[in-house]
Amino acid sequence: MLRKKIGYIIFFFLLVSSLFSLPKICSAADFIDVSGWSHFGYLSNEYILNDQGIASNLTTGEQIDITSNVINLNYFGQNIQDDVRLQNNVLKLDTYYRVYKDQELRVKNIGIYKGKALEMRITFLHDDGVKIGSIGKSDCLVNFIDLNDSKGTFAPDISYYLVDQESGELINDNVNVMVPVSSKIAYYEYPAALVIQKDIGLVVTDTGLEKNAFRSRFNGAYTNIALGGVTGGGGGKRLDVSMLHPLNKKGEIGIYIRPDFYSSDFSLFNYAPRIISPQQYNKMSVTSIDNELGNLNYIIEQELPKQGFPVYYPEKLELDYSKETSNLKLSQPTIFSENKVIAASEYDFSNNKVTLPNSFLKKYAGQKIQIKFSSDIDYSDKKTLSYYDKDKQNFKFPLGLKSTSVKNSVSKTEIEVTNNGVVKFPLVLKADGRNKTVDIESSTDNYNEKDFITNVSTNFPNDTVITTFKNKVEFNTVGNLTIPITLESELLGIKNEIMVQVNVIARPVTSAFFENQAWLIDEINRQFSSKGKKIDENLYMPDLLEITSITNRTGADFLDQYIPKNIAALENLEVIDLKDKHLSGYLPDELGNLTKLKKLSIFGNSIKGEIPKTLSKLENLEFLALDDNKLTGTIPPGLENISTLRQVYLNKNNLVGIVPTFSLGPFSNFHIWETQLTYNDDKRPSFINKVTQFKQSFVVGTDSLSLTGNINIAITTKGTSIKPFDPSDRGFLNLHAQKNNKTRVELYSGHTFKIINKKSKQVLYNGPANKSLEIKVDPAEIYQVIMDGADKNPNNITEFETTLREYKFSEVPKSLSLDLKLGDLEYQPVKISSKDNLILFDNRLNSQWQLRIKTSELKSKTRTMAGSYFYKSKDEVPVEIPVSDTFKTIEKGNSEPDMNTINLSKEWNDRRGLFYKQANTGNYKDSYSGKIDWQLIDVPMGGK
Structure with missing residues (x-):
């Protein structure tokens, strides 16, 4: 590399020497x-x-x-x-x-x-x-x-x-x-x-x-x-x-x-044009300066060339910086020439566009003008954060300047430049100290930084201050000291440090600290009895860090007691084993702070409420047993990501929802039987080893639960409103679980239901069971109900079909027969052929109907039979049906929505039904025929 540099220098030295040789003088x-x-x-x-x-x-x-x-x-x-x-x-x-x-x-x-x-x-x-x-x-x-x-x-x-x-x-x-x-x-x-x-x-x-x-x-x-x-x-x-x-x-x-x-x-x-063509207005620049108050000052410099001829001056020069400046909220500009302000009347300004007319360009030709303006940035606008560089901790706002010199309506020259204005927001993060009192031999690890400060604030809009201890501080000496706390802007990532005063005292742990829960207080006192330490007397917070295990004590009974939230003060706990102790109450969220916990066994108690979501933070947990309690809700997300987990017992709880996929299986023990948990697949989870571990749940298996309910809902018209979760409503779905042997099982609270049109896939509802919920359904459609979002698990899906409520004749006899003998004046039954029936269809609710009949005379080719039709109802009293042009009611009844069909002719016999009776005289042996008309009508409640 050095040789190359030396050769380069020698080359240029020789070159310059040769170029500056004097020219020959010629004649x-x-x-x-x-x-x-x-x-x-x-x-x-x-x-x-x-x-x-x-x-x-x-x-x-x-x-x-x-x-x-x-x-x-x-x-x-x-x-x-x-x-x-x-x-x-x-x-x-x-x-x-x-x-x-x-x-x-x-x-x-x-x-x-x-x-x-x-x-x-x-x-x-x-x-x-x-x-x-x-x-x-x-x-x-x-x-x-x-x-x-x-x-x-x-x-x-x-x-x-x-x-x-x-x-x-x-x-x-x-x-x-x-x-x-x-x-x-x-x-x-x-x-x-x-x-x-x-x-x-x-x-x-x-x-x-x-x-x-x-x-x-x-x-x-x-x-x-x-x-x-x-x-x-x-x-x-x-x-x-x-x-x-x-x-x-x-x-x-x-x-x-x-x-x-x-x-x-x-x-x-x-550079100094004596050029014969028009000079362009292309020498311009835009610069920005951070005013250290959260805004930018801008300067546009524009050179205005002298033109060789007046005709070369354009009609106008536009300097447009209006594009995407809404966040900047730019001010009215001031234009300078040679440090003198130019009157605003000499140019036009609107919407962040400066227009310099022909007269201006001639007057200030050969000069460099400056256009100065400033921003008033709207930091409350969410878009503003898109310009923030978290690494450099500043905002970079692009300002595009478009220069257009217009000679006439068809001639213009456009130039664009961009300035990336960088501004650092003057962030102020504040907090006041509380003069917190702490216990001797404790440290900042035993406290939350928010216990030491108050009035935390930031001057950046919609911002949140994240507070942390700068470093761990041990409180080993009684007295006052100061500790550093870091304040960080959540949106900007900028940090500030404050010092707060702390008062260190020697104060024993009290029973009230553990909410007077005797079972825990007695266990702590038992473990420190050999050291002569006791709660309420001489046991301090740092002492609690020595406890690593709370194990089951044979014969102990903690009836009406619960787990207090300050169990988290036992930070080094690795084992909690409290099986069959009659504990009640709820599992506190603070259990998630016991990050060294390997075993959490609290089965066989009466604990209710949901499984805390914070348990997902127990990254060392190997054994989790919460079975045989009264827990509700779902398995908290994140539990499946604990890489150390080897055994899980959640069975015999009122749990619902989808079991997440635990990728580390199969587990030797993963029990969810006798819950209403499910798995979103049409086969069992690969991480569960045995079918018996999920029996009587909705997971697909040989002994699973399945969702069922009413399969047919009768409605009146298209767009009928029903309340699927209201038992008093005609559209009540009556959703429940059933075992393989069809035994009914009531659903736990907490399930969610999605109701969709099976054909169109339109979602009518998605959420928990709500008695007041109304949905609209149409006839002749099939609807699916998917529970807990498990759309791949057939056990979580049931269907119902909608039919119109109506009444009609399902069947009317096509032929009737009557066997009469001369002189037989008894009531002779009118018989329906073996292939026919008189059947009504009525699936309505709380409605009434009437059956009416109209008869004609019985005639042969030459004669008319003398006699009348009669109808005997349940009371077997004959009612005459005279030949007439009007219908006569012979039967009344109520709708039967469950049976739907009513076979009237099934009840006809020698004492009930339609009969014919001859007159005393005037009949002759012959073959007679006639006509009967049937009519079915709806009768209002209470109608006659």
């Missing part, structure tokens, strides 16, 4: 012969520019408005050294470098098209010299010097083309660009000439010395402009011209030198 004989050359303006690719921005071709008459239809190229970047690379190397400014054929020079930020920056890529066609000039020291951006190869030949020195700076691709849009090129006129007449492609247009003003320059005819693929005494002698003047060609065209340019003249040069792009 008048060294002039270029310009005889036969013409003045500018008489070739087909030459344009004269007037003060209205119109470039006119004197030969063809073509006119081009370069103020609106041409991209005027010039450098607009902020740091030229960052934007120029030679073969990907950084160049020192204002220093000539020797370059070689086929090497490439890239210049960024050389123009803008459709809001995107352009890059020029320059290839050297033979060995040359190049210098990148800096502002203030050089007139131009890139200066080329021809060293040797092209002397005496009209050959170009460089070729170039333009690309999209971001993608590196050519832009094929049909638009022209103006490329400024210049060269100083030497002290001798015509020692050199510019070499330019003949198919590239050339533009000069109609007032400068350029239009008097000599031009050659086309020399092959090139044309030339003679440099020298075009004004009658003298030197030190610059010839400026702009090349005009399509954006996607590759161009070539160089300089012709007489063989006996040492060198000459030409340049691209000027």
Whole structure:
């Protein structure tokens, strides 16, 4: 690496030495012969520019408005050294470098098209010299010097083309660009000439010395402009011209030198423009400053160029920073020029957009204006936090600035820059000390930091302060001391430290500390009896850390006692074994703080309530036995993640819900039998070893429970409202569990139920059983009830079907027969054929019906039978049915929704049903027939 550096330095030393050799002095004989050359303006690719921005071709008459239809190229970047690379190397400014054929020079930020920056890529066609000039020291951006190869030949020195700076691709849009090129006129007449492609247009003003320059005819693929005494002698003047060609065209340019003249040069792009094209408003920047009060101050700097002609000034310049600034809440800007405030009447401002009119651009041309404004950031907006960098503990707000210079309704130039304003919120975290009293030989591990502080606050909106002990402090000496507590902003992650005072005293543990639970107090006293220590006398908090086990004592009975929450003070407990002790109450959440616990056995008691969620923190737990209690609710999440757990007993509790997957199984013992737990699968869990361990639960097995209920719900209309959990409602589902032998089992409280339309999958309800819940159902649909979300377990799913409540004839006899004998005047039964029945269908609730009949006379071909129909109901009293055009009621009844069908003819016999009785005289032997009409009607309650 060192060798490379030394070689690099030597190379540049030799290069600089060679480039600054003095040129040879030549005589008048060294002039270029310009005889036969013409003045500018008489070739087909030459344009004269007037003060209205119109470039006119004197030969063809073509006119081009370069103020609106041409991209005027010039450098607009902020740091030229960052934007120029030679073969990907950084160049020192204002220093000539020797370059070689086929090497490439890239210049960024050389123009803008459709809001995107352009890059020029320059290839050297033979060995040359190049210098990148800096502002203030050089007139131009890139200066080329021809060293040797092209002397005496009209050959170009460089070729170039333009690309999209971001993608590196050519832009094929049909638009022209103006490329400024210049060269100083030497002290001798015509020692050199510019070499330019003949198919590239050339533009000069109609007032400068350029239009008097000599031009050659086309020399092959090139044309030339003679440099020298075009004004009658003298030197030190610059010839400026702009090349005009399509954006996607590759161009070539160089300089012709007489063989006996040492060198000459030409340049691209000027810092101090004498350029013939309009100057762009592309030199702008936006900076931000943290005001250390939680907000940003912004400064937009915009250079306003002097234009060569008044027509070049655009109609307006818009500086728009309105995009995504709602969180910043930006203030009204103030505009300065040379540290003087510009009156607001000279420009327009609305919605974070500053518009500078034509008059403003002319008045302040050649100056740099500053636009200053500030933010009032809305930190209460949730979106604001998306700009926060928690690692750097600051906010980064992007402010996009879009500059648009508008010449007319169809011409505008757009430039966009972004400023990432960084601001550190002046966060204030506060808390007051409580002067907490602590016990001797205890430590901060025995307390919660919130016991030591009060009035905790943060000035950041919607924030929460997280408090922690900075480090563990041992309280070994009676008296006052201070301890550090860390305050941390939950949203910002910034921390602050406060010191709080603590009073250390010698105070024994009291019975009240353990809520006067004699079983625990006696056990602690028993374990310290050999040391002569006792609760309420001389046993202190640190002493409790010596207890590692509370085991079952034979014959002990803790009736009406419970586990106090401060059992957590026994931090080193590894074993709790309290089986069959008649304990009641609840399992305290504080059990989860006993993180060294390996065995927790409290089975065979009367403990109720839910299993604490905090048990999932017992990362060393190996044995858990909570069986044969009165526990309710579900298995808490996280229990399945305890990697040390080997045996689980939860059986004989009122537990519900889905058993989570314990991936460490199969367990030798995982008992959940005689619970209403389930598993969301159509097979048993792989982590349970034996079927007997989950019998009489909803887990799929040979002796499981299953969900059932009413399978048919009769409704009145589409969209009928039912209350599926209300026993008094017609839509009561009567959900319950049943064993394999169909024995009914009532469901525990705590189950959840999802009711869905089986076909459409529409969810009608999802939640616990609610007596007041109403849902709407439609007829002829099947609905599923899924309990506890176990949609993959058939034991947790039941279905019911909806049918319309209605009444109708299910069957009416098609034929009746009557066997009569002359002279038999008894009531003769009308018989229904063996294939027929008289059946009603009525599945309604609390409704009544009436059966009516209308009869006709019995006739043969020649005679009419004399007699009447009669109907005998349950009372067997005959009721005559005279021949008439009206119906007569013969039966009444109530709806039977459970049976649905009512077979009336089934009750007909010799004493009941439809009969016919002949008149005393007038009948003759013959075959008779007639007609009977049946009618079924609905009768209001109490109707007749």
